[in-house]
Amino acid sequence: MTQPPPEPGAPVPDGSPPGAPAPGSPAYPKPPGGHSGESTSESHRVGTTFPCAACGAQVRFTPGTSELTCPYCGARQAVPVDEHVVLEEHDYVAWRESPHKPTGVVAQHVLVCARCGASVDSADLALLCPFCSAPIIAEIDPHEQVIPEGVVPFGLTKTQAVESMRTWTSSRWFAPGGLKKVSTAEKINGTYVPHWTYDADTATRYAGMRGEFYYVSESYTDAQGRQQTRMVQRTRWWPASGQVLRFFDDVLVPASTQLPSDTLQKLEPWTLQRAQPFRADYLSGFQALRYNVQPENGLTIAQGRMRPIIEGDCRADIGGDVQQLTSVSTSYADITFKLMLLPLWVASYLYAGKPYTVYVNAFDGHVVGERPYSIPKIVAAVIATVVLLAAVAFGYQYLDRPSSPTSPSPQVTRATPALPTSARPLTPSSVPSANPPLDPSGSLPPTWVR
Ligand SMILES: [Zn+2]
């Protein structure tokens, strides 16, 4: 159960530390437990805190830097950075057989805000206090969850993420004009999303068929009743079998089902080479999700991502012009995995009363999201296309029979109006009427003359 801070004055707005210490005064209430976390009881935990050396407030990781910054006094603390990172990986088989592996449970924990003292019930690894917005970072119990091996730190600030989102919304095809004015996200959260990466050495035995094209000449009767010959492609099939080998490195699988996995996959690629060994410092000021996809299930998903690549190898090995695969059997050796936290800005905005969510890869600014479509713009474009195709079709018809007096009926001599501009919504009554009518049969009226 989430409980507000015990002291009067809660909630404290995020702007100044509670108690507003005089400059230089160390009067800011020190969190119990100090820098490294400490349990006040079995279930009430303060977690990991990062107090500012100057004023005691919680410092936060600053995107794009390797520093923690105090939001109140501006004091900065460096986060140690490894230049040549080699992240540890778990041996999958040893891990699976181990009696001591984490349960993987995603439990609610009661976390105590070091700033205002509120008790917050949360399953997240890190969050902002709902009462005072101070960072709260849970300590990871290694009996419950795998401790992340690596983290890709936030590279984009919130301002840069909003800018990426604005560029994205203003460049959408068929977006309502008003969307460009949605300049500010209603809500934008910085979230670390857990992902598993898998390495594996694969050996695949396959059987199938190799198809080679050849051509035969065939005779046929053309539209004018004349005998013609033409070359026709045929395929000759040969049985094929063999073995292909491939090593996979860092096949990425979303480890949380809280965000849609197809959206997360569209946010790839991630520059995992820029990852740092996990440190709680990077989480300060952000939300971080716990994984709820277990390593065994993640491996199944990873193998699903390896399969089309392996099948491509088999087809390349078979060669020829076309291939069929009748059996593919892969063995996986030396499987290793690790847990990575990847940074995402998740923004939501309202358009015409409907909420939309946009995801920004907080490392490179790549945007994936939901957006509204302008029905009038799409209708206008479809009509413009139909009109254009009809005009082209008419042109061909006209050129085919330039002198044929097939249409002795009265001539229509109205000028062809300009094509509708895509910005102008078209109502049915404003559809240009002198263009060929949109006859459901699709044929042009023979009486229509330019
Ligand atoms: Zn400070």
Ligand SMILES: [Zn+2]
């Ligand atoms: Zn708080």
